[in-house]
Amino acid sequence: MPTCDLAPFDAVVWDLDGTLVHLAVDWGAVATEAEATFRAAGIDADGTDLWGMLDLADESDMREDIEAILSEHEQEGARRSKRLACAETMGTFEVEGVCSLNCEAACHVALDTHDLAGHADAVVGRDSVATRKPDPEPLLETLRRMDAAPDDAVFVGDSRRDKLTAERAGVAFRYVGDGPSGV
Structure with a gap:
């Protein structure tokens, strides 16, 4: 679960793999x-x-x-993904979305598999827009679909790439857990 306070934010955007679930991909x-x-x-x-x-x-x-x-x-x-502890927090905010490096279809499958789909007001995957994280456009598109302003939002992720995406989009960022898991 996030080790940070997300309460100050009206909108929360979650990374998928490594944050809400762990995809079982070789x-x-x-x-x-x-x-x-x-x-x-x-x-x-x-x-x-x-x-x-x-x-x-x-x-x-x-x-x-x-x-x-x-x-x-x-x-x-x-x-075949495993639900992570952070998923227990999803659904407790005013508006929420998912922004992932995984394809949008996989995001929907994972959210459906773990009964989280009803909590996602927007889902943007690697193939939803022309660019991918760390370019800010996927995160900004998620916020547009959520009708949320970057200043009112936080992006929660597990990687340095997630943090860089948030910085480039002008969105607050919080690591899930104690810090980055990879690139």
Whole structure:
């Protein structure tokens, strides 16, 4: 659960994976499948991380193929996800949303799986807008869909990328737990 006071905020935007739930995704298997897809198209992606692969997919007109691989694994991982303690806090604020690096469909699956969908006034995933975190647009779009102002909101996440997203969007930020879990 957040170790901070969220009461001063009218609107709370939650990150999904690592904050509300833990998706059961073997990211190594995802990367291997994506690398094989690139290799079949004659493109060398060996050693590229998943976010770099998305960039490479955009550059090589393979976004749809790579996104399909990611989305399939994320949705299955959302079905098998583990609910985290922070999810118990969701539903206690005036307006709430989810802003995630996962695809929007996986966000909906996870929220449905853990009976949280009714608490989300907006859901924005990696594929909901043209950019992804740490670009501020996904968070700003979540707030627009919530009809909430950045000054009245807080973004709760588990990574440095989440914090940077909030800073760039002019939104307060709080880590879930004791601090960043990764990039």
